[in-house]
Structures are given as C-alpha cells and as structure tokens.
Amino acid sequence: MLVSPVIRCVALGLAAVVVDPLAGQAAQPRDLTTPEAVIRALVQANVQKDLKTMAALMSHDPDTVGYSIGGRKYVGWDSFVREMEREFLAVEKLEIPITGLKVWTRDSVAWFAMELDYIRHVRTTAGVERTVLPLRETGVLERRDGQWILVAWHESHRAAAAGSPVSTSEAAPVPAERENTDTLRALDLSGQWLIEEEDKSYTASLDRQGNGTYTHQGGTLRAVSFDGRRLSGTWKQTGNDREGGFEVLFSEDGHEARGVWWYTRVGSRNNIPPRLHGGAYVWKRVRPGVGQQPAVVGPR
Secondary structure, X not given: OOOOOOEOOOOOOOOOOOEEOOOOEEOOOOOOOOHHHHHHHHHHHHHOOOHXXXXXXXXXXXXXXXXXXXXXXXXXXXXXXXXXXXXXXXXXXXXOOEEEEEEEEEOOEEXXXXXXXXXXXXEXXXXXXXXXXXXXXXXXXXXXXXXXXXXXXXXXXXXXXXXXXXXXXXXXXXXXXXXXXXXXXXXXXXXXEEEEOOOOEEEEEEOOOOOEEEOOOOEEEEEEEEEOOEEEEEEXXXXXXXXXXXXXXXOOOOOEEEEEEEEEEEOOEOOOOOOOEEEEEXXXXXXXXXXXXXXXXXXX
C-alpha cells in the first residue's frame, strides 16, 4: 500500500450523449449548442458512469491540463480516463446535484464557475456508505467545428474543513460472509500473484478464495465477497499498523486483475471514510497453486 493517503476522487468527469437507463442504449442527443448545456450534460454523464460520452465533449489534446482535489494533476486524456475508470469501479452509485452555475461566453471561448455536491454511494461490509464532497468547479470550453468542448478544468473543496466529508450509512447490508462462499468458488485464486502499484511491487500468496499474505509490511488479505469476476475484501499491515479494503476486477482468463485499495485505519486514526484515500493496483498471476489452473472455472 502507499505510504501516505492520496485522495483519488474526481468529480468533473463531465460528458455529452445521453444514455437511456431503461433501454441501455444511447438516447437522442440533447441540445448541446450552448456551453451551459454541455456542462450540465457532462455532469449527468459522470452520474451515469458514461465514459464514451465524456470522451465526446472533453479535449483529447496531449497538453490539456486538469486539476482535482488532493493535488491531483491530469495531463492529456489518457491519465484522466484511467482515473475515472477506477472511480467508476469503486462506487456503486453517484449523485451530483449542481447547486450553482454561472457561464460567461466570448466568441469561441466560454468559462464557468460551478458549485456541486459529489455524493458517492459505496458498498462496504456494514452496508452502503454515503459520502458527500462539497466542491467548487471552474473551467474553460472552446467551440471547435461548431461543438463546445471542455479544454481545461480545476476543482477544489467547497467546505471549510477540506478532507472531512459528511458520511452516513444506508440500509441494505451486504449478504453475510457465509452467503458469499458460493460466489468465491467461481475463480480459483490459489498461488502467487505479483501486485504492482505506481511506486512499488510485491508478491502475494493466496488460497483459492483470495485469502493470504503479501510481502509488503507484513500484509494479509481477506476475501469478503466475489460477484462474477469482482473480488472485494480487506487488507491489514502489521509492519506499519494500517488496514483498509480493496476491490479488483479479474480479466476473462483469470490471469490479471485491476482495481483499487483504500485506507480505513492508519495507526490510531480509525475513522477514515472507506474508498476516499487510497490508490490503484494491478495483480498478475505468477504461479498457480499445486494442481490448479490460472483460468476461471465453473462453480463447484
């Protein structure tokens, strides 16, 4: 795990073509002839986790720069879209009500100031955690070939106590761990795995359900649930007295997984909101367990 917490959440993953949630297909495009309409469409696309739409209304220039909370900087489209993929994987639902929006336009350039609440619904072992991040957004749009495109943006905390979001717990607890046993059988994880983070790599030795140890700071992994190819669990490190949770999504062949991890406790600080501080990593199968295959197997 990373040495210090990093805020990973990004709110201004805005967008353009509207997805009909009932039909599961792209609906007729809304009127996007004004900068304000584009901004509102981008916010809605973030709510719907619609990366295809975001790509349509955001600049892909290699020198485009965006800034997010936690001091995060994104240069170009690729670095931004990777972060959004991780965020969409981490959350169960997003709500982003706009509480204030002002747009100015001059010729082919527009700029805006916006206030919104970025509300994350995250499933934990205790239920669904709801975290509210009050944010401010500013940005610039440019009209290219008749279409307004977001070319630069910056976001910051609106609350005075930045980094201290309001959290409440919802009903709908997750199934008991005993009820998760059947789904854990869908993928045999036994063997050794190489785990790669941005600044380090280490190995993990797991049983078929995803429980085991890893070589960084005396770490241990404990599987909690497995829905299809998505594994959720907890981790603990005795070497630096930290613990938290993780969620990874395995490839079709079971050789690799990509996902996110987060803190829930660092030393005596044990009130860290789940999924707010953490990072991303990749698991790569090094060697399967004795007599096991590294591919997905059917339930048994």
